[in-house]
Amino acid sequence: MFRKDFPYFQNSKTVYLDNGATTQKPKSVIDSQVEYYEQYCSNTHRSNFGHANKATSEFEKTRKLLKEFINASKNEEIIFTKGVTESINFIASSYAIDFKTVIISSLEHHSNIVPWHMQNRTLGAGLEVVNCNENLDFDLEHFEELLKANPNAFVSITHVSNAFGKVHDVKTITKLAHKYGAVVMIDAAQSLAHFKVDIQELDVDFYAISGHKTFAPTGVGAIYIKEKYLKNIKPYQTGGATIHEVDYSGSILLDSPYKFEAGTQNIAGVIGFGKALEYINHVRYENIQSLENKVFKYLNEELSKLPGIIFYNDLTNCVGSRSFNFKGIIHDDIGILLDKMQIAVRVGHHCAQPIMKKLGIRGTIRVSTAFYNDYVDVDKLIEALKKALSMLKD
Structure with missing residues (x-):
């Protein structure tokens, strides 16, 4: 509904899911x-x-x-x-x-x-x-x-x-x-x-x-x-x-x-x-939260269906960012393949190395949403993740 207010989405075919790093700017x-x-x-x-x-x-x-x-x-x-x-x-x-x-x-x-x-x-x-x-x-x-x-x-x-x-x-x-x-x-x-x-x-x-x-x-x-x-x-x-x-x-x-x-x-x-x-x-915060919460919940449901996915926390008291890995897969490799499919996420330690070390990992795949993200973005991400996983497991 509000994507039309952001020129980035008219000028780019990229599915932008790196809002934790920076958000897009309205016109x-x-x-x-x-x-x-x-x-x-x-x-x-x-x-x-x-x-x-x-x-x-x-x-x-x-x-x-x-x-x-x-x-x-x-x-x-x-x-x-x-x-x-x-x-x-x-x-x-x-x-x-x-x-x-x-x-x-x-x-x-x-x-x-x-x-x-x-x-x-x-x-x-x-x-x-x-x-x-x-x-x-x-x-x-x-x-x-x-x-x-x-x-x-x-x-x-x-x-x-x-x-x-x-x-x-x-x-x-x-x-x-x-x-x-x-x-x-x-x-x-x-x-x-x-x-x-x-x-x-x-x-x-x-x-x-x-x-x-x-x-x-x-x-x-x-x-x-x-x-x-x-x-x-x-x-x-x-x-x-x-x-x-x-x-x-x-x-x-x-x-x-x-x-x-x-x-x-x-x-x-x-x-x-x-x-x-x-x-x-x-836009009003009630709209921001309503839109984002629905998409965030849908994101989690669809990610949970993927084989070998590893989460580090549930959605309790959680907003904006969902971090995960796949068993036996290097997160950097996922990021490279997603980029080639025009999906923008962040992979790595996210400037939070101490907690990564505590969890015994080098980093994660992070999908971070904003209120202008929608179900279509999630569907495209999931499709791209499935392709990436099939390529990396072959």
Whole structure:
């Protein structure tokens, strides 16, 4: 129903099932990029001529849109970044570095593991990892044990696993963490494409958001920072647009959000992010979830019929991504053959090597859906998988 809104599907015969890596962009988002560069390309928050004012106005409109979209309290709590990776690195180096212990889950993307290694944190030495069970569920009992042993820790947890689609109960995790004086950051790279988020209801302290996984351009994202932390966090970088006053004896920075947004931002990307949020509001989350859930369930049913398939979790608390392997088949070989049949999936470790190692595998075949995928996409995938399996087993 909504595929017509995405030029990619008019210009490509590829069955696109790699939405966990990046989503396609609606025409309104693409048009906004062209309009900015062709009609009012100017820098923001500097000059005061007409086009510059329009650029600033459109840029700040996205901040207000995102604030309302996630139900943040104030515009100042929304800081634009390049994406979730930069958001996590920003908070890791500018705030969390002072914490004795950081606690993460077993399902983290490398972007929420490597920044802690850069601080010389290793397992049991400044870094703790919450166990998961055989269905990859978050172990709340182990989490509480870690919180008791490491009070006032910094907790950094993914909302939705990019590798397996598992959704963590962020509200419960945050409530428990706060009970022991911990501060909570959530990697929400995979969240907003699939379901509505109320940041005040979740009560998290930091929430890292991706643009390009939410139908917006690449190279843009945001970090929500709860108001009470804004004055005490040092900027990740400084320079143009962050300054109230400078002389050779010192500098006075602006208040949030501007003190955190040094240099010329990805103006077109931020404007496009706003258009993506408007598009989601137009489609409505109830439609997104209804469409996606039906296709996701159908995908699982059809995959389950294939001989030798190996899943690593069921569909309980799962959205967007379905990962699997076939007994005796190398996942990379499947990916190569699917590509030749114009089926786009991702094969490999999905930037989640630790959980792959725990499962005793090198990677998986990952099919990741969005609301514009349909039953026909699934049927074509299944047909291609059957052909690939017959070729590889001969």
